[in-house]
Amino acid sequence: MRIGELARRSGVSERSLRYYETQGLLRAERTPGGQRRYGAWAVDRVVRIQALYAAGLNSRRIATLLPCLRDADGGPSEIATGRLVTELTAERARIDRMITDLLRTRDILDEVIEDASAPPPRSPLRPPG
Template sequence: MRIGELARRSGVSDRSLRYYETQGLLRAERTPGGQRDYGEWAVDRVIRIQALYAAGLNSKKIAQLLPCMRDADGAPNDLTTPQLVDELAAERDRINRMITDLLRSRDVLDEVISTASVGGHTSAISLADTAGAHRG
């Protein structure tokens, strides 16, 4: 499939797909006319790359990780190293800390919204006061 079709099917721009290629995350065969030609596998690969970016991984880490992900048969890939597993566990811990911080922020906003909504009028509650109360 051509780059435009891959972009449409994966929901990723042509520009991003070319970037993935320069970073070694995606590869394309070339037609005799020099156009990129991707196999069906590329749709799943691009979706996986997007998920890894969304998890906070950078392109260098994704390039290390992609060859180690489960093979088509579902079995673990032999390229996975203990060091990579440790690095990914550290990334997971970082994401968990971010989730905790976001949940705390949401709780603060919920309290502000609830307080401001009482009696149908806006309260004079200070965001700084509310945030300080939740830090302690």
């Protein structure tokens, strides 16, 4: 598939796809005319890249991690080193802490929204009206 179709199918801009390529996160075959061509596996790869960025990982970390993941075509993955497993375990713990913090923040916002949505209390000195 060409870059425009990959962008459409993955929901990621062509510009981002080109950036992923320069960062070594995505590879494309080139036609004799120089156009990029991607296999069906690329959609799954781009979705994973997006998820890893959303989790707060940078492109260098993602480039280290991607060879350890299987793509949708079931292609072989490299064996993760013990060091990588340790680093990824730490990343996962960081994400878990972020989730906990976000849930706590959501609970606080729910309280504020509930309090702000309640009708104001009536003053005992003012008659209703």
